[in-house]
Amino acid sequence: MFTLPLGDRARLRPLEPWQAPEFLAHIERARPTVDPWIPWASLSTDLASATATLQRYADRQAEDSGRIYGIWLDGTLVGGVMFTRFDKDAGTCEIGCWLEAAGEGHGLVTRACRLLIDWAFAERGMSRVEWWAAAGNTRSIAAARRLGMTHEGTLRRRYPHRGVRQDSEVWSVLAEEWPAPDGTDDT
Numbered sequence: 498m499f500t501l502p503l504g505d506r507a508r509l510r511p512l513e514p515w516q517a518p519e520f521l522a523h524i525e526r527a528r529p530t531v532d533p534w535i536p537w538a539s540l541s542t543d544l545a546s547a548t549a550t551l552q553r554y555a556d557r558q559a560e561d562s563g564r565i566y567g568i569w570l571d572g573t574l575v576g577g578v579m580f581t582r583f584d585k586d587a588g589t590c591e592i593g594c595w596l597e598a599a600g601e602g603h604g605l606v607t608r609a610c611r612l613l614i615d616w617a618f619a620e621r622g623m624s625r626v627e628w629w630a631a632a633g634n635t636r637s638i639a640a641a642r643r644l645g646m647t648h649e650g651t652l653r654r655r656y657p658h659r660g661v662r663q664d665s666e667v668w669s670v671l672a673e674e675w676p677a678p679d680g681t682d683d684t
Contacts, residue, residue: 512577514552557580561585565579590625628644651666652666
């Protein structure tokens, strides 16, 4: 298993089904900030459902169609980032994130997402990375802005969550717009 540093106190590493007890405890702590926005968080309510959530991502990774990673701060799982969709043939993927209150304010999501975007463009040859956020999720939209993404539009009443139809904002960055991992411009 690999671990990548996100600063002195934080690490990024794969989140796997065997970690379901730790994931469930984390989701319980994160529920107030993630439940309004992330449908799978509301579905991870016991050990079986938390395991199923992580197993879905393990299956997606095996199919090369998605991945999930946890963010640990001082040894405690406080959030994560993921490829919710990964389509190597089309050259597009979608990333997402979540964080509990204890992980906020450390720049963890921005640093972790930069690693995922770097990998998608440099290693996998993606052409486009997307970010979809519920229109009311100001923290997610702010993260897309920090990553230098462009707001492409809003899909009105795109999906139901907790009995309310949600609008989705679509943000993206293209390979030619993304800076090289060493900070130099490849053009």
